[in-house]
Amino acid sequence: DVKVTQSSRYLVKRTGEKVFLECVQDMDHENMFWYRQDPGLGLRLIYFSYDVKMKEKGDIPEGYSVSREKKERFSLILESASTNQTSMYLCASSLNQRAEAFFGQGTRLTVV
Amino acid sequence: QKEVEQDPGPLSVPEGAIVSLNCTYSNSAFQYFMWYRQYSRKGPELLMYTYSSGNKEDGRFTAQVDKSSKYISLFIRDSQPSDSATYLCAFQGAQKLVFGQGTRLTINP
Numbered sequence: 001d002v003k004v005t006q007s008s009r010y011l012v013k014r015t016g017e018k019v020f021l022e023c024v025q026d027m028d029h030e031n032m033f034w035y036r037q038d039p040g041l042g043l044r045l046i047y048f049s050y051d052v053k054m055k056e057k058g059d060i061p062e063g064y065s066v067s068r069e070k071k072e073r074f075s076l077i078l079e080s081a082s083t084n085q086t087s088m089y090l091c092a093s094s095l096n097q098r099a100e101a102f103f104g105q106g107t108r109l110t111v112v
Numbered sequence: 113q114k115e116v117e118q119d120p121g122p123l124s125v126p127e128g129a130i131v132s133l134n135c136t137y138s139n140s141a142f143q144y145f146m147w148y149r150q151y152s153r154k155g156p157e158l159l160m161y162t163y164s165s166g167n168k169e170d171g172r173f174t175a176q177v178d179k180s181s182k183y184i185s186l187f188i189r190d191s192q193p194s195d196s197a198t199y200l201c202a203f204q205g206a207q208k209l210v211f212g213q214g215t216r217l218t219i220n221p
Contacts, residue, residue: 090156097206101146106153
């Protein structure tokens with residue numbers, strides 16, 4: 001079975017802090033994605049990566065950056081956390097652009 | 113026009129009913145179609161994946177795709193209270209993976 005693991009289920013951070021969300025997949029998938037999910041807005045794509053060291057902006061990249069130094073790991077970075085970044089963050093991976101995507105369990109981030 | 117339209121509900125039906133969930137899309141580059149189920153405070157889990165027009169069945173679940181009308185459906189037969197969740201349609205093409213807003217479904221015992 002594919003496993004996508006996010007480092008934390010719940011996080012509480014202060015405004016202005018630098019926040020790292022980590023995601024690891026164990027199936028040698030090419031593509032990895034970061035989404036945020038908010039009530040009434042659904043899943044919105046922040047960034048995705050189709051190869052090591054490659055990254056593409058999604059629909060809402062402002063205030064975020066990503067890093068993919070190894071194929072299995074995709075990190076989302078909030079450079080200076082703000083309260084409007086309080087959300088559920090979901091990582092996903094897929095073998096390639098023709099394959100289904102698998103999700104991690106999500107990280108509920110609260111910025112106070 | 114949004115790339116994907118999905119009625120957010122909520123949808124409430126009695127146990128044993130047939131449930132029909134639907135999405136429309138506008139992007140002709142979408143070639144792969146998925147349905148996910150998401151329980152409260154959990155990540156989405158893949159239910160169905162298909163890439164061709166027609167029906168695909170898996171147990172009580174049937175996914176239907178009509179590429180000419182840009183319309184996909186998920187049918188749930190003999191619905192159970194454990195099917196209560198949010199259902200998301202998803203579309204992949206041209207390196208994009210786009211989701212519908214999700215439909216919240218409740219099955220009443």
